[in-house]
Amino acid sequence: MNKILFITTRYPFPITGGDKLRAFDILKILSRRNQIDLICLGDKNQIKNNNLAFCKNVKVFHLHFFFKIINTIISFLKLEPLQNGYYLSNEMKYYISNIQNKYDTIICHLLRSSQYMPEKFKGKKVLETTDLLSSNYHQSIDYLSIFNPLKYIYFIEKILVARYEKNVFKKFQNIVFVSKSDAKQAKKITTFKNQIFTVGNANTFNKNLFKYKKNNKKIIFIGNIKYLPNKLACKDFAKNVLKKINLKYPEIQFHIIGDIGVIDKLILKSYKNVIVHGKIKNLGNVVKNSICGICNVKISTGFQNKILSYMSYGIPCIVSINSFKNTEFNKNREVLVFKNNEDLINKIFFLKENKFKAKQLSINSINSIKKKYNIKKTLSKYNKIV
Numbered sequence: 001m002n003k004i005l006f007i008t009t010r011y012p013f014p015i016t017g018g019d020k021l022r023a024f025d026i027l028k029i030l031s032r033r034n035q036i037d038l039i040c041l042g043d044k045n046q047i048k049n050n051n052l053a054f055c056k057n058v059k060v061f062h063l064h065f066f067f068k069i070i071n072t073i074i075s076f077l078k079l080e081p082l083q084n085g086y087y088l089s090n091e092m093k094y095y096i097s098n099i100q101n102k103y104d105t106i107i108c109h110l111l112r113s114s115q116y117m118p119e120k121f122k123g124k125k126v127l128e129t130t131d132l133l134s135s136n137y138h139q140s141i142d143y144l145s146i147f148n149p150l151k152y153i154y155f156i157e158k159i160l161v162a163r164y165e166k167n168v169f170k171k172f173q174n175i176v177f178v179s180k181s182d183a184k185q186a187k188k189i190t191t192f193k194n195q196i197f198t199v200g201n202a203n204t205f206n207k208n209l210f211k212y213k214k215n216n217k218k219i220i221f222i223g224n225i226k227y228l229p230n231k232l233a234c235k236d237f238a239k240n241v242l243k244k245i246n247l248k249y250p251e252i253q254f255h256i257i258g259d260i261g262v263i264d265k266l267i268l269k270s271y272k273n274v275i276v277h278g279k280i281k282n283l284g285n286v287v288k289n290s291i292c293g294i295c296n297v298k299i300s301t302g303f304q305n306k307i308l309s310y311m312s313y314g315i316p317c318i319v320s321i322n323s324f325k326n327t328e329f330n331k332n333r334e335v336l337v338f339k340n341n342e343d344l345i346n347k348i349f350f351l352k353e354n355k356f357k358a359k360q361l362s363i364n365s366i367n368s369i370k371k372k373y374n375i376k377k378t379l380s381k382y383n384k385i386v
Contacts, residue, residue, distance in 0.1 A: 002034040003102060004386060007116045008109035009087040011042030011060060013051040014279055017224030017258060018201075018305030022130055022178070023109050025202065028054050029379040030386065037103075039096060039116075041089060061092040081160045082153070083112045092116065105386045111161070114168045126385060127172040132182040134162040139299040140228055150228070165189060174385050178303040179326040197385060200328075201303045202378035205369045208314035209288050210362045212355045217251045218290040219348065220315065222283070222306045225260035225268075229299035237296055238271040241341050245348060246273060252352075257286060287313050291358075292351050295319040296344060303327060307335065308373055311365035316358050318347050328372075334364045 012023040030036050031054040038055045041063050052058055068086050075085030097118045100106070105124040108114045111133050117125055137158035144151035169175055169190045176197050177183040183198045190196070221237070223230040234256055242254050253273045257280060260268075265276050277286055287293075293310030295317065303326050310317045311334075318336045319327075329335045336351070338344040351358045 002104050002386060004030060004034050004036045004105045004107060005096070005099075005103040006030075006036055006038050006055075006107045006109065007096065007113045008038070008040045009113055011040050012038075014281055017227065017230075018303075019110065019130065019224070021203075021305050021309075022128075022201065024052075025375055025379055026107075026109075026128065026382060027052065029375065030382055031055060033383055034386065039092065041087060041092065059095070061089045061095070063087070063089045076156075076160075079160060079163070081112065081164050082157050083161075084115050084164075087112045088115060107386070108172075111165065111168070114171070117171065124174070124386060125172045126174045126176065127168070128176045130176075130178050132165075132177065132186050134158055134165055135182065135185060136229075136299065137161060143232060143299055162189075169195070176382075176385065181326055197381075199381045199385075200373070200378050201305050201308060202373045202375040203305075203308035203312045203369055204375055205366060206312045207284060208362070208366055209284055210290070210314040210316065210358075212358045212362075213289065215251075216289050216291045216352070217249075217253055218287070219245075219252060219254050220257065220287055220290050220293040220310065221254065221296075222257045222293065222309050225256065225258050225264055229297045230258070231264060232299070233295075233297045234268060236298075236341075237294070238268055238274045241296075241345060242271065242273060244341075244345055248349065249352065252291070252348075255286060255290075257283065283309070284313065287315055290315055291348060292316045292318050294344070294348075295323045296338075298322055308369065311369050311373075314362040314366050316351050316361040317365065318344060318351070320344075329368070330364075334361070334368050336361070 006027055008023050012020045015021045015024055035056045037057040039059045042060045044060050044062050071085035071088045072082050075082055093116055096116050100118040100121045103123055106121055107126040107128055108117055109128045111129050114127055137154050141151055141154050166189050173195055175195055176199050178201050180198050183196050186196055221234055225231050245252050253275055255275045257277045259279050268274050269276050293315045295304045295307050304323045307317055321337055321339055324337045331337050336347045338347050
């Protein structure tokens, strides 16, 4: 049995965003044929809930905020990505270096985890980078105002990340992306093109909770709201889209589900008909009586896991054209695609008023999850990589 060490910088439960879901699913699939151990940063109390029982061993390291700031400054001085410093635990790094010989394979989840790969490890090295991060930062910069200090921080980070990607890709035998477009772009920055693989996202069919009713009034958004593209998408919808929808349907509400900061929560809750749920364990309780789920992110480099989350409950989904480009969904059959906010509003009205089309999208979504985006079928490719 292959012994695998999986390293990530966030404890993958509760699942509050695409990165956590990706990590959780990979761990679960690999545990069926391999002995898999997890080492990550997080709250040590989380391990008591035993949500990752399929892992042989789980070790969680807590990182104090003071050290996050100090290490971020050091990373900048070393011309390394700022996020490397923010997620660096020297204690965790030392621990991994001492146990490396126990494993046949080490998987680092996301680019920032690559710093934990021991230099002298002789087994298989896999980087589950998910998205091409430098491309993501490039898009983020374009959407930020020149008066927003984040624009300049992201500009610096983009340069540091792009430089780091070129160097770190050489250290791994296998680099895994979610989308083919990111994998194709990554091949342009490395000479080791055969080391790059694409393993798409997947989900499990949960339960068909969609029932068309004329009085359905929820529009759902799922994601990590601390992540800039999701934050911008929610604020844009709450500020510029929902009020126009409410002119025709004053009862329609915007429900936001996912990890969110205190200030952003207060800002979003200040808008009329915006309900912020934060992190929840049972999505089913919230998504009932929904019109649709939306993926209106404008900054989109990889596959948006929120789309599969909606589909796994049979909820009709409306996605931005940027998000659609990174998928293999059938337009108008499995998802509706919009070009701008006015188009988004029209498509929401269409689903609100069109029972046949809403039910058709729901059925096709469920079939797509069961056949094309089945976890066993999609993520089983990992067994060939490790």
